[in-house]
Amino acid sequence: MLNGLVKWARGKSPWVCHLNCGSCNGCDIEIVAALMPRFDLERFGVLLEGSPRHADVLMTTGPVTRQIRDRVIRVYDQVAEPKFVVAVGTCGVSGAPFYPGYNVLGGVDSVIPVDMYVPGCPARPDAIAYGVLKLLGTLDPKADALVKEIESRRDTTGLVYTPSEMAEMRQANETSLGQTAARS
Amino acid sequence: MAKLDFPVGPQHPALKEPENLRFSVDGELVVDADIRIGYVHRSIERSCSERNFVQDLYLCERVCGICSNAHTQNYCQAVEAIAGVEIPERAQWIRMIMHEFERIHSHLLWLGVAGHEIGFESLFMYVWRDREVIQDILEMVSGNRGHYAMTMLGGVRYDIAPEMVTKIREGLAFLRQRAEYYADIATSEQTFLERTSGVGVVSGETCVQLGAVGPVLRASGVAFDVRRTFPYLQYDKVEFPVRTSELCDVLGRTLVRVQEVIDACDICTQCLDMMPEGDVNMRFPRKVPEGEAVARIEAQRGEVIYYVRSNGTDVPERVKIRTPTLANLPASLEMVKGGYIADIPIAFASIDPCFSCADRMVELNDVSSGDSRTMTWAELVKLSRRKS
Ligand code: SF4
Numbered sequence: 087m088l089n090g091l092v093k094w095a096r097g098k099s100p101w102v103c104h105l106n107c108g109s110c111n112g113c114d115i116e117i118v119a120a121l122m123p124r125f126d127l128e129r130f131g132v133l134l135e136g137s138p139r140h141a142d143v144l145m146t147t148g149p150v151t152r153q154i155r156d157r158v159i160r161v162y163d164q165v166a167e168p169k170f171v172v173a174v175g176t177c178g179v180s181g182a183p184f185y186p187g188y189n190v191l192g193g194v195d196s197v198i199p200v201d202m203y204v205p206g207c208p209a210r211p212d213a214i215a216y217g218v219l220k221l222l223g224t225l226d227p228k229a230d231a232l233v234k235e236i237e238s239r240r241d242t243t244g245l246v247y248t249p250s251e252m253a254e255m256r257q258a259n260e261t262s263l264g265q266t267a268a269r270s
Numbered sequence: 271m272a273k274l275d276f277p278v279g280p281q282h283p284a285l286k287e288p289e290n291l292r293f294s295v296d297g298e299l300v301v302d303a304d305i306r307i308g309y310v311h312r313s314i315e316r317s318c319s320e321r322n323f324v325q326d327l328y329l330c331e332r333v334c335g336i337c338s339n340a341h342t343q344n345y346c347q348a349v350e351a352i353a354g355v356e357i358p359e360r361a362q363w364i365r366m367i368m369h370e371f372e373r374i375h376s377h378l379l380w381l382g383v384a385g386h387e388i389g390f391e392s393l394f395m396y397v398w399r400d401r402e403v404i405q406d407i408l409e410m411v412s413g414n415r416g417h418y419a420m421t422m423l424g425g426v427r428y429d430i431a432p433e434m435v436t437k438i439r440e441g442l443a444f445l446r447q448r449a450e451y452y453a454d455i456a457t458s459e460q461t462f463l464e465r466t467s468g469v470g471v472v473s474g475e476t477c478v479q480l481g482a483v484g485p486v487l488r489a490s491g492v493a494f495d496v497r498r499t500f501p502y503l504q505y506d507k508v509e510f511p512v513r514t515s516e517l518c519d520v521l522g523r524t525l526v527r528v529q530e531v532i533d534a535c536d537i538c539t540q541c542l543d544m545m546p547e548g549d550v551n552m553r554f555p556r557k558v559p560e561g562e563a564v565a566r567i568e569a570q571r572g573e574v575i576y577y578v579r580s581n582g583t584d585v586p587e588r589v590k591i592r593t594p595t596l597a598n599l600p601a602s603l604e605m606v607k608g609g610y611i612a613d614i615p616i617a618f619a620s621i622d623p624c625f626s627c628a629d630r631m632v633e634l635n636d637v638s639s640g641d642s643r644t645m646t647w648a649e650l651v652k653l654s655r656r657k658s
Contacts (some may be wrong), residue, residue: 106287108310110626112335112416114286115379119405122398148321154280154288154309161281178509187313208335210414 096142097226097230099131102174103141103165103219106192107158108184112208113175117145120211122124127215130222143221145172146198149181150191162198172217173200176207179248179252195249217246273301274443280309286383287625291618298610303603308625318589323423323558326586330576333591334627335377335416339372340569341576342421344535345589347502348565348578349423353558361425361544362503367566368411368420369503370534370541374445375404376570377527377534381452384524387616388465392472401447407441410434425551446535453528456521466520470605470617473519474519477551482571482601483594485530486621489515489522496568508540520620527622571595571622588614593627 106114121127123136138161150158162169173179173194181192192224194200204217217238236242247255265268273294280288281556288309294302296653314333318326330345331338350357356466362489378401385393411430412418420426430438475492487494497505513529515522548569562579572594579588598621605617 091438095433104286105281106310108288108312108626110332110338111287111624112332112338114418119398119402122402122542123395124399124402149312151311153311157280157288157309177332184312184314184317187317189311189313207332210415212552237542241396 091257093225096227097222098263099133100142100170100218100222100225101133101135101140102143102145103135103138103145103161105138105144105158105161107148107154107178108190109175109177113147113178116211117147117214118207120214125211125215127218128221130208130215131265132218138162139166141165142168143170143172143218145174146194147174147178149177149184150194150197152189152191155191155197158194158197169173170221171212172204172221173204174204174209174214174217175207179203179205180257200249202253203244203249206248211255213245216242220246220248278400287623289625293611293614293643295611298609298612300609300614301623303606305599305603307599307625312626315589315591319586320586321578323556323580326517326589327421327423328419330589330591331417331419334624336376336624337372337569337571337574337627338417339368339420340567340574341591342419343369343395344565344567344569344574344576346421346423348563348568348576349580349586350554351565352561352578352580355424355552355554357425358552359504359546360429360548361550363541364419364426364430366505366508366552367430367538367541368418368426371408371411372537373534373570374531375401375408376622377531378404378445380527380619381524384466384520384616388462388587390461390465393452393462396494397452403441403445407438410437422551422554424554425549427551429550430542430545431519438542439539440521442535442538446532449528449531449535449566450526453525453532456524456528463521464618465613467517468534469520469609469613470607470620471519472601472604476604477601480600480604481597482572482621483597484568485523486540486572486598486601490518491516495567496573500566502543502565502567504544507544508537508581510537520616523620524631539651541637557582558586569594571624571627574596592622595621595627598623603626 100245104117119125138144144162144165177184178194181190183191185192191197202217202221204213204214219229220233223233275292275294278291280290290306292304293300314329318329322330327342327345331342333341348645378397379480383395385397408418409415412420412428420428435650472490474492477487477490478492491514493512493514498512510533513533515526558580560580562584565576566573574594575592577590578586581587588626602618602621606614609617
């Protein structure tokens with residue numbers, strides 16, 4: 087029963103911890119903007135929490151720099167199970183445009199597993215809100231219904247990517263890049 | 271009582287960006303402070319000399335997500351100076367307008383964060399709600415809420431259409447009125463005064479010695495503004511006062527910033543009135559002739575300096591960036607010393623720190639004490655591994 091309660095609470099009010107792994111601040115302010123009166127993520131029960139130990143969702147921005155790498159892993163380990171990671175911003179997704187600088191290791195998923203990708207430079211607050219809602223949809227049927235409703239009303243392609251979609255896209259990219267390379 | 275050292279960061283609830291601070295405290299008083307940065311070092315300067323001039327524009331923009339336009343503008347100014355290109359006049363005015371828009375958005379952002387740091391959450395919410403007005407204007411003009419990519423080599427990317435002008439004027443009038451209201455709050459609201467007045471004091475003399483810039487310097491009574499001292503673009507044609515304050519504390523910095531929002535609204539209105547018709551961009555050569563140039567502009571946090579050297583190809587030989595936060599950090603450490611632990615967040619935030627700006631420099635400075643250009647790629651990687 088307790089497990090059910092915990093699951094219900096997590097679905098209703100996920101606590102989010104923001105972790106900056108080397109971003110340019112553009113995405114960070116958009117995350118704060120997503121929590122502000124206009125977009126108001128808090129109406130879905132999302133709460134920004136300072137300590138990773140209390141958080142359910144880790145929201146990362148920026149590519150992983152060499153110096154922050156170990157700290158990212160440590161913070162990730164501190165988050166209580168089951169944990170979710172949302173990578174916000176194009177540079178969090180792939181490391182571009184800083185990759186392949188000598189101090190940049192690439193996207194966040196080169197270090198920790200990611201559950202939702204929100205591309206954009208900076209990612210729009212509505213895309214961030216939608217990404218979090220979609221993540222909630224996997225926990226809470228009501229949020230899932232909301233996601234379905236949003237999808238029926240507007241075109242959401244390309245706003246966020248799940249890991250499987252991202253893997254598919256990367257595969258496709260690699261194939262086409264390979265073809266270009268072969269041609270040239 | 272014995273002194274106690276405690277570290278804060280790199281990941282800490284009070285910090286939005288990763289940096290490591292060390293404080294020595296004696297009871298409630300901070301006796302010493304030190305900072306370790308470099309967590310956000312993304313090797314931008316090195317990458318700049320591997321990509322061509324146009325690609326660098328986008329890289330420099332991403333030095334900082336808040337003052338992105340200042341960086342591109344400064345970079346373009348330096349490159350255009352090397353190429354000896356004079357951009358169309360209308361483009362210069364539009365650049366100025368973007369520059370001031372960004373000042374408004376950044377100062378409002380800071381005011382909200384300051385409210386948050388002193389526990390004045392309603393101020394935080396109000397300011398960020400108003401900030402959406404300028405964000406909408408920026409999005410309307412440039413197409414994006416951040417990283418506007420407005421400035422390009424040889425001008426600006428988009429023109430400001432007549433129907434936008436009405437909307438911009440409305441938005442500016444609203445923001446100006448709100449900024450006046452916030453200036454009123456800052457001087458009359460008891461909660462705000464108690465938490466900011468006399469906190470984080472640093473004298474003008476110390477500021478000059480430590481090389482502080484921007485609002486931090488002006489709030490300590492030193493009237494220095496690059497827009498006035500070394501006018502660029504068309505700043506010599508518009509009227510605006512250089513705001514200073516003799517208070518030398520957080521309150522002074524708040525007042526300077528809020529008044530600058532009001533001034534920025536006025537400058538934009540003047541620009542919209544005086545802007546001539548004409549082209550907004552021109553063809554820019556792909557290869558830039560040999561030469562070097564330094565450009566300086568007054569970004570919202572202070573003076574930004576760009577040094578660019580070209581060797582006649584389409585790839586710059588060196589791009590060196592000096593950002594205001596790095597210049598302000600020594601002064602910020604002076605501010606927290608001698609204060610209470612509870613005042614650390616607001617005293618530190620009062621310089622409007624942006625570590626993504628500052629961090630790009632740190633390791634490169636270390637490198638350049640040797641000769642950075644004689645280091646091989648593998649050596650650089652090794653150095654950066656050792657440092658992290
Ligand atoms: S995606 Fe763009 S805006 Fe976001 S942190 Fe990266 S560079 Fe900055």
